[in-house]
Amino acid sequence: MANLFRRALPVHTAIGLWAGALLYILCLTGMLIVFDEEWQRWEQPDVPEMTAIAPAAVQQAAVNVLAAEAELEKRTTHLFVHLPSGALPRTIVTTDTQAFHVDGAGRIHGPETNSWTQFLLDAHYYFHLPSFIGLTLVGGLGVMMVALAISGILAHPRIFRDAFRLRARAGDRLALTDWHNRLSVWTLPFGIAAALTGALLGLASIMAVGMAETFHGGDTEAVFAPIFGEEPAADPAPAALPDLAGMMEDMAARHPDIRTSYVILHDPATAGQHVQLLGHPPRRLIFGEYYGYDGAGNFTGTAGMADGTVGQQVSASIYNLHFGNFGGLPVKLAYILLGLSLTIVSGSGMSIWLAKRRQKGLPTARLAGFWSAIVWGTPLMLALTAAARLVVGGGTAFAALFWAGMTALIIAGILMKRPRQMTRYLQCALAVTLFAVGAGHAIWISLTMSANPAGMPLWLDIAIVIIGLIIWWFSLRPRANFGSHPVPGAVSAQSPS
Structure with a gap:
């Protein structure tokens, strides 16, 4: 021994x-x-910067980037538009396969190359x-x-x-x-x-897999749905892009005190597309609230990160608390x-x-x-x-x-x-x-x-x-x-x- x-x-x-x-x-x-x-x-300094971008320019940026995506074999299922903020005063459009910086008019300036970051x-x-x-x-x-x-x-x-x-x-x-x-x-x-x-963020995936196998037949999206909301049913039939500019203007009218940081387009150019605007309620620790719109531009409600259950609000605060x-x-x-x-x-x-x-x-x-x-x-x-x-x-x-x-x-x-x-x-x-x-x-x-x-x-x-x-x-x-x-x-x- x-x-x-x-x-x-x-x-x-x-x-x-x-x-x-x-x-x-x-x-x-x-x-x-x-x-x-x-x-x-620091890594990519030669990029157009702005304190804000007009909703019409965001619409044009989405059109331009999706036109660039048309040359690829695989169609993207998401399009994210990062709106200018104090720490990152740039507009960045990201898809499943690539990312672009755009100028104040929505024109593509060039690819995002933040590989070191x-x-x-x-x-x-x-x-x-x-x-x-x-x-x-x-x-x-x-x-x-x-x-x-x-x-x-x-x-x-x-x-x-x-x-x-x-x-x-x-x-x-x-x-x-x-x-x-x-x-x-x-x-x-x-x-x-x-x-x-950090432990909660790191172990969330393995906990979600365990819960999915036990309660949801292996469906991990069902585990996160009570926190982040459920995904509408997909419909791959072709459709025109939604009016992102109109949604941003409606959001500004509904909540003039909330800064919008992201425009998220799900399943773009399909009949099942829908949009989420990520807004930041003032004086809150949460990373943001999702404000939903359907493909026709109708407001569908919020996910509940700001005013939902205590568990939702706590979950939405972990990321910001960890990273400052x-x-x-x-x-x-x-x-x-x-x-x-x-x-x-x-x-x-x-x-x-x-x-x-x-x-x-x-x-x-x-x-x-x-x-x-x-x-x-x-x-x-x-x-x-x-x-x-x-x-x-x-x-x-x-x-x-x-x-x-x-x-x-x-x-x-x-x-x-x-x-x-x-x-x-x-x-x-x-x-x-x-x-x-x-x-x-x-x-x-x-x-x-x-x-x-x-x-x-x-x-x-x-x-x-x-x-x-x-x-x-x-x-x-x-x-x-x-x-x-x-x-x-x-x-x-x-x-x-």
Whole structure:
């Protein structure tokens, strides 16, 4: 039995390390995609921008895009029109197969090529795995985060009493432990809310499949119908496009205080087509309310996201609560800071464990090298994919580049005998890459976008450069402790709080 336990220990350690690595990647990418709309503007700045678009132009945009779809073999079943908003002042028409930017008159400007932003979103949603598997994995990690937050509080009875005790100048492990514990307390409500909502979003698919098999004969649409409404019966007979402009005007007359963000056309150019306008009631956390119209332009009612059952309203609020899509830029900045804190907590926990192993005389070099590759290699590879987007273009296989690079860095970290040196190399490489990406993008914008200087928020480039400089300064410090194990003389025998 003792031999069995000894053999199981490396497996247990490996599972813990990989789970911690995925959790760290999840937190880091989650922090970044809070600015997903800003990243879209950053990635494709040469696009017509507007504060609003006329209903007649929306109608013309739908006609133009569906005419482009006619050249394809497969007819689209949905057409989405993203209307200009404060964070993304662009009109984008999306079908099942492609997406286009349109100008203020509804003319097609060109294809949407936000492949790097989509790469970021897919990394957080699915880890670039098949959607069902990826969502389930992400949901499971959300459950683990909730368990870690609660168990961490229970395991440290003094954690609230010492909420403002920070030994920043103590040895590496003590300082890191204090940062870990303090940030855990300060961000506890956000951490639990983000983890719980992430778990619900991630596990919704697997729960829907189970409920569909049990109660609805495998029909997953029937599971979501009480929340999002039922789909009308399809009728594939050809028909003229509905009057989208008239519906938008009717919506504005019915609800002048509600901003419409999407026009969604189901089964376009068929007798069974119908339209939903996604509106945002003021001072509500819900992602929006669906206002329905039939093919003839008659108002058919709402889905109930704003005034339906409590379950509907709660379900409609989970997405915005998780991603911070409410309250504008101030809320986004708060979510960035809280997300950064959560990322530091997730990364520092494993670093503290490695420091304790080293203090006990246990081997840590390979484990520390692995963790250094995760903590500093992940942002480095994300920055390198952004650089590839600028240099090569939107056709780059970003997911393949990212995971191939991560694999190479992990192997190098495990094989390298001095993990602290590995950490410093990665920090320097990250700093240089960030500086090059931010400065290079700003120069590109200034040289090519004189006719449309508002097409890209330059403050994002400034922030990228500043972060690169901070990391460069951090890498030159005598002791760069995050993501590596401490030097022998830096470990104190004092127990952490």
